[in-house]
Amino acid sequence: MKSLFKDLDFxxxxxxxxxFGLIALCVLFTILSPHFLSTSNLLNVAQQSAIIAVISVGMxxxxxxxxxxxxxxxxxxxxxxxxxxxxxxxLPIPVGILxxxxxxxxxxxxxxxLVTYGNIPPFIATLGMxxxxxxxxxWYTDGRPISGFDDSFRFLANGEIFHIPVPVIIMVVVYAIAxxxxxxxxxxxxxxxxxxxxxxxKLSGINIKxxxxxxxxxxxxxxxxxxxxxxxxxxSAQPIAGIMYELDAIAATVIGGTSLFGGxxxxxxxxxxxxxxxxxxxxxxxLGVSSFIQxxxxxxxxxGAILLDTNLKKSKA
Amino acid sequence: MPDSDYILEMKxxxxxxxxxxxxxxxxxxxxxxxVHVLLGENGAGKSTLMKILSGAYSKDSGDIYINGKKTExxxxxxxxxxxxxxxxxxxxxxPYMSVAENIFMGREPAILPGVINWPRLxxxxxxxxxxxxxxxxxxxxxESLGVAMQQMVEVAKALSLDARILIMDExxxxxxxxxxxxxxxTILDLKKQGVAIIYISHRLQEIFEIGDRVxxxxxxxxxxxxxxxxxxxxxxxKMMVNRSLDDHIPKQKAKVGDVVLxxxxxxxxxxxxxxxxxxxxxxxxxxxxxxxAGRTRLAKTLFGAETIKSGTILINxxxxxxxxxxxxxxxxxxxxxxxxxxxxxxxxxxxKQNISMPNIRKFLRRGVINFKKENAxxxxxxxxxxxxxxxxNKLCVNLSGGNQQKVVLSKWLCSDAKIxxxxxxxxxxxxxxxxxxxxxMNELTANGIAIIMISSEMPEILGMSDRILVMRDGRxxxxxxxxxxxxxxxxxxxxxxxxxxxx
Numbered sequence: 001m002k003s004l005f006k007d008l009d010f011x012x013x014x015x016x017x018x019x020f021g022l023i024a025l026c027v028l029f030t031i032l033s034p035h036f037l038s039t040s041n042l043l044n045v046a047q048q049s050a051i052i053a054v055i056s057v058g059m060x061x062x063x064x065x066x067x068x069x070x071x072x073x074x075x076x077x078x079x080x081x082x083x084x085x086x087x088x089x090x091l092p093i094p095v096g097i098l099x100x101x102x103x104x105x106x107x108x109x110x111x112x113x114l115v116t117y118g119n120i121p122p123f124i125a126t127l128g129m130x131x132x133x134x135x136x137x138x139w140y141t142d143g144r145p146i147s148g149f150d151d152s153f154r155f156l157a158n159g160e161i162f163h164i165p166v167p168v169i170i171m172v173v174v175y176a177i178a179x180x181x182x183x184x185x186x187x188x189x190x191x192x193x194x195x196x197x198x199x200x201x202k203l204s205g206i207n208i209k210x211x212x213x214x215x216x217x218x219x220x221x222x223x224x225x226x227x228x229x230x231x232x233x234x235x236s237a238q239p240i241a242g243i244m245y246e247l248d249a250i251a252a253t254v255i256g257g258t259s260l261f262g263g264x265x266x267x268x269x270x271x272x273x274x275x276x277x278x279x280x281x282x283x284x285x286x287l288g289v290s291s292f293i294q295x296x297x298x299x300x301x302x303x304g305a306i307l308l309d310t311n312l313k314k315s316k317a
Numbered sequence: 318m319p320d321s322d323y324i325l326e327m328k329x330x331x332x333x334x335x336x337x338x339x340x341x342x343x344x345x346x347x348x349x350x351x352v353h354v355l356l357g358e359n360g361a362g363k364s365t366l367m368k369i370l371s372g373a374y375s376k377d378s379g380d381i382y383i384n385g386k387k388t389e390x391x392x393x394x395x396x397x398x399x400x401x402x403x404x405x406x407x408x409x410x411x412p413y414m415s416v417a418e419n420i421f422m423g424r425e426p427a428i429l430p431g432v433i434n435w436p437r438l439x440x441x442x443x444x445x446x447x448x449x450x451x452x453x454x455x456x457x458x459x460e461s462l463g464v465a466m467q468q469m470v471e472v473a474k475a476l477s478l479d480a481r482i483l484i485m486d487e488x489x490x491x492x493x494x495x496x497x498x499x500x501x502x503t504i505l506d507l508k509k510q511g512v513a514i515i516y517i518s519h520r521l522q523e524i525f526e527i528g529d530r531v532x533x534x535x536x537x538x539x540x541x542x543x544x545x546x547x548x549x550x551x552x553x554x555k556m557m558v559n560r561s562l563d564d565h566i567p568k569q570k571a572k573v574g575d576v577v578l579x580x581x582x583x584x585x586x587x588x589x590x591x592x593x594x595x596x597x598x599x600x601x602x603x604x605x606x607x608x609x610a611g612r613t614r615l616a617k618t619l620f621g622a623e624t625i626k627s628g629t630i631l632i633n634x635x636x637x638x639x640x641x642x643x644x645x646x647x648x649x650x651x652x653x654x655x656x657x658x659x660x661x662x663x664x665x666x667x668x669k670q671n672i673s674m675p676n677i678r679k680f681l682r683r684g685v686i687n688f689k690k691e692n693a694x695x696x697x698x699x700x701x702x703x704x705x706x707x708x709x710n711k712l713c714v715n716l717s718g719g720n721q722q723k724v725v726l727s728k729w730l731c732s733d734a735k736i737x738x739x740x741x742x743x744x745x746x747x748x749x750x751x752x753x754x755x756x757x758m759n760e761l762t763a764n765g766i767a768i769i770m771i772s773s774e775m776p777e778i779l780g781m782s783d784r785i786l787v788m789r790d791g792r793x794x795x796x797x798x799x800x801x802x803x804x805x806x807x808x809x810x811x812x813x814x815x816x817x818x819x820x
Contacts, residue, residue: 184686186677193674196663203622203652203660204675204728205643263665 014257014309018272021305025276029283036286043165049278050167051233052248053271055226056256057178058108058219059249060270064182065195065215066262067122071111071129072223073245077238078137079104079220080227084146084237093153100224107133108220112213130246137239147236157232167229174222178267187211195262251298252277255305276301323385324349324513325370325482330379332365335747339365342379343539345532347482352504352514354524354545357534358557358808359608359773363517366534367484370515371403372396402475403484406491408467412460417442419459420474445473449503465496472503476512483507484515489523490609501527519607521550521812533557551805554812558775558804566780567755571762573783574598576634578736578767580619583628588614590791592628596736601758601768603782603799605775605807611791612771613655616738619769620652621645632736646675651729653722655740655771661725664714668706669695671713672727679731698727702757719750726757737761739770743777755781775804789813 029036055072062069083100087093107129114125159166182188190211193201202208226245231237256273258265277298284294325347332340340362347353355363368374370381372393381388383399390396396403410419418425420442426434442455451469459467468488475483489497504514504527516528524531528545533556540556578596583589589611596602606612617623619630621639630637632648639645645652654660662671672695673680680691695709702723706716713721722742729737739758743751758768758781772778778785782799787810795810 184688185684186681186686189670189674189677189686192666192670193663196665197659199660200663201674203620203642203654205641205646206674207641207643263663 015266015269015272017308018255018257018269018276018305022272022276022279025279025283029279029286033283033286036283041282041286043168045275045278045282046168046171047165048282049274050165050171051226051229052245052252052277053171053274054174054222054229055245056249056252056270056274057174057267058222059246059253060256060258060265060267061178061182061191061215062122062219063195063250063253063258063260064191064262064265065212066198066260067115067195067212067216068126068250068260069108069111069216069219070123070126070246071107071133072219072226072249073242074130074133074137075104075107075220075223076227076230076242076245077240078107078133078140079224080231080237080241081137081141081146081239083224083227084149084231085140087149087153088146093150096153097228100227101221104220104222104224104227105217106220108217108223109213111220112216115216116209116212134239141237141239143239145236145238149232149235154232154235157229167233170225170229174225175267175271182267187214191215192263195264197263248277251302255302257309323347324383326380326382326385327366327370328380328382330366330369330381331377332362332369332374333377337537339537340369340376341537341539343534343537345539346542347513347515348529349481349511349513350508351529352508352516352527354516354518354528354531355534356518356524356531356553356557358775360536361534361557362537363534364486365537367403367486367515367517370396370482371401371484397478400479400481401484402478402480402482404468404471404475404486404488406486406488408471410459410467410470412458414459415439415455416446416453416457416459416462416470416473417455419470420445420455420477422474424477441477442473445477449473449476450506451503463496464491465493465500468492468500469503472507480512482513482515484517486517487519488516489518489520497523519812521553524553535560554805554808558808560775560804566776567752567759568781569759569763570783571599571759571765573600574765577632578619579631579634581629581631583615583618583630584626585614585618585623585791586626588623588791589618592793594786594793594796596767596769598735598765598767599762600783601762601770601781601799603778603785604769604771604788605773605778605785606788606794606811608773610788610811612788613740614791615788616652616654616740616769616771619645619738620650646732646734649733649735651732651734651737653725653729653737653739653742655744657718657721657725657745662713662721665712667710667712668699668704668716668724669709671724672698672731675728676731694731695727698731702727702730703753717747717750719746719753722746722750722754723757726754735766737766737768739768739772741772742770743772743774775807778802778807779804787811 035041059069059072079100082103083096086099087096111126111129114120115122156166161169182191190206193206194208194211198208230241252274253270254260255276256269258269280298280301281294284297323346327345329342329344330340331342343362343366345366357363365374369376372390372395381390388399390399417439421438426437426441428434439455446453446455449469449472451466453462453466459470488500492500507514524545530542531545531548531553532542533540533553535557574597576595576597581593583592592615604612614623618625621642621644625639630639637648658664673691680687692709699706699709704723705720713724742754762768770781779802784799785797785802785807786793787795787807789811794813797806
């Protein structure tokens with residue numbers, strides 16, 4: 001064991017820990033329920049986790065910069081209803097989706113501008129946006145859902161390519177791109193640098209404001225992608241969709257080892273974190289555990305993961 | 318036996334920090350009702366000595382006697398109990414609470430356990446304030462007070478603790494002339510009441526006005542104590558700086574070439590006034606001055622991190638538009654900051670990421686980082702600068718100070734900087750690594766690189782500089798050729814006292 005872990009830094013160790021937790025959960029549920037370990041159930045878990053997982057990517061970027069985005073759920077709802085209205089107006093599907101993306105990106109950009117030029121703490125800026133986007137969605141629709149879409153649009157939720165559900169494919173593609181960006185591009189390096197020490201980043205010639213705006217914009221854009229997936233699945237865009245999604249996304253990110261203090265984290269960890277939450281929900285459902293108790297379990301897992309995290313780090317230092 | 322005419326005697330106080338002996342068997346004593354001035358350059362050991370007295374640091378050896386009785390201070394709470402009060406430059410007040418609450422914070426008079434006796438709180442606080450002859454109400458919020466009055470609240474707080482020994486750390490640094498007058502009046506009143514005051518200041522003039530005795534420290538050593546009435550300015554400066562300079566600074570003069578940087582009438586709001594100088598290739602331009610003289614501000618300004626009000630900066634004769642650090646980096650300037658941990662490095666990222674941070678564009682191929690190229694370049698610098706790290710992936714937080722400094726240097730070597738600005742290049746670095754940094758500077762100048770070196774360490778300034786600028790109050794006070802400069806000359810310009818130079 002020792003030789004295996006010798007060359008790993010803390011982040012890698014942490015990721016192995018999370019992965020180990022996910023596997024342990026799967027083993028546990030396999031023993032407890034005969035229905036858990038099957039291709040169809042596991043794909044089901046992946047599919048149900050996909051939307052939160054996609055939103056969590058944006059959250060991970062934001063949290064690595066030592067920020068937070070509380071508005072992702074509301075932005076999802078707002079961009080969803082705007083996209084739906086465009087589709088209902090008879091415009092082509094790609095146009096509707098692009099309009100939804102534009103709405104999501106704009107909301108995120110406003111967050112970014114408030115943080116960078118308004119000097120407002122991210123918590124407050126996105127808390128405001130959380131309320132504004134929610135209200136905008138309700139106002140735009142008069143509080144009513146917009147329902148009924150073409151099968152070609154619903155394919156984005158129900159379709160399969162090579163027997164793999166489309167949402168899972170979307171999720172995997174988003175994670176692949178995000179992982180690439182974080183590890184192999186200038187923007188990824190700058191994301192860590194800004195979160196790790198904003199002063200040093202500034203004095204290394206990094207344009208902090210530019211990159212923060214891009215990152216908050218991307219978080220909004222990914223919320224809009226979540227809206228496409230959710231609307232296609234429910235065959236309905238609802239102005240009250242996505243409530244509490246921000247908390248699930250933060251939970252997935254944090255369980256995945258991203259530090260709320262910034263500078264540390266990976267999207268691979270976040271994916272594992274999102275899957276842990278998905279597996280927990282699915283497994284507890286299969287065991288017939290009430291949804292009330294499920295919330296208690298998930299809350300405990302979040303706290304447990306962080307307890308382990310901080311105390312392991314302390315003992316290592 | 319210690320003489321109990323003294324309220325305080327500190328004998329052979331010793332304190333070792335990693336890599337530096339901060340206090341080397343220092344003596345200090347204090348009589349009731351006197352103002353004893355503690356004088357010394359930045360880093361002479363004044364603060365360390367006072368922190369030991371106020372219980373913030375523990376001493377390694379030596380004895381402290383209070384009223385002739387041997388005493389262990391140990392903790393700040395203990396120091397308070399012993400009647401030692403300290404007023405830092407940065408006040409420890411809660412701005413949103415009343416003056417009275419601040420004075421009696423944690424010791425509020427109570428009616429019942431946990432229930433504050435407000436009338437008494439205000440009455441007691443007002444009595445202390447009146448005793449100090451200051452016209453503020455105990456009910457006022459601290460945030461509504463000016464700096465001078467906030468300082469008085471600190472004094473009142475110390476007195477409420479029955480302080481018999483009051484430490485004042487540069488109390489006049491941010492006061493106007495009128496405010497200084499009234500502070501001095503307060504100090505005289507306190508003296509009459511038998512309070513002993515330890516007074517730290519760089520303003521020599523004040524020493525003659527209110528000081529009774531002066532003790533000078535230099536490089537952690539006790540230099541001497543004299544009555545203020547028998548000491549002259551020149552004596553004080555001599556005592557502060559008169560160290561032997563056989564120091565191990567391995568300066569190698571390089572060929573000084575053309576002007577690379579020319580600064581003309583540079584002004585930064587409130588901070589820098591009419592700065593003009595030239596810098597040549599192969600040259601080390603030392604910048605000396607006391608803390609707060611504007612040296613770091615100048616460095617940051619040249620690096621594009623401050624807003625320039627007016628003035629021009631020319632690089633190789635071409636005007637430089639300086640709006641951000643990126644502009645400075647592109648123009649070939651590198652800044653090795655004073656504060657490595659907060660400004661120079663991202664400590665929680667590996668050596669590799671830190672070195673390539675300003676240089677990542679160099680390693681991009683179609684927008685993607687070429688790891689092979691990046692690793693090769695990073696390894697080259699680790700090798701060349703002898704950075705002691707097992708791998709390039711080691712987090713910077715785990716490196717020693719000297720090695721961290723080399724990582725910062727690598728950043729700018731890699732960015733092909735032609736002008737290096739070093740701000741306190743060897744602060745917090747052990748002796749061996751210091752020498753290495755000097756050798757690296759020699760190597761840089763030998764390669765035609767120009768260096769601006771800000772330093773508070775006299776031997777470093779005198780040993781490494783080809784020319785020296787002395788700054789004071791945001792201005793360049795003097796320019797001195799390196800070989801002609803003396804410690805006294807630099808200190809006198811830095812202090813800004815009238816002085817005839819005899820060359």
